[in-house]
Amino acid sequence: MAQTPSEKKADSARDAALRDSYVKAEKKLRENHGEEFNRIRAQILKDDHGITWAPKPTAEEKAAEQLAAILNEFPDLVDKVTPRVDQQGGAS
Numbered sequence: 001m002a003q004t005p006s007e008k009k010a011d012s013a014r015d016a017a018l019r020d021s022y023v024k025a026e027k028k029l030r031e032n033h034g035e036e037f038n039r040i041r042a043q044i045l046k047d048d049h050g051i052t053w054a055p056k057p058t059a060e061e062k063a064a065e066q067l068a069a070i071l072n073e074f075p076d077l078v079d080k081v082t083p084r085v086d087q088q089g090g091a092s
Helices: 005-032 034-049 059-073 075-081
Strands: none
Touching: 005 034, 059 075
């Protein structure tokens, strides 16, 4: 039996709600369990599609890499960016 227009509209609204809830749930999982989500995603890409993937580094990771490269190139700067501990145990 064919659906009435109101039944089709109800099914369409239900499908839209299901899609919306899926997107929101995926976002919440990624926020709360991002490392695990990315690990699983990378494994699925590798196993199912033969693609090697890693998430982009965070801004903090990029900065740490850049700082390490600068300090490697200019070792004299290490003393300028490393806190010194004075005789009384406090940082200066």
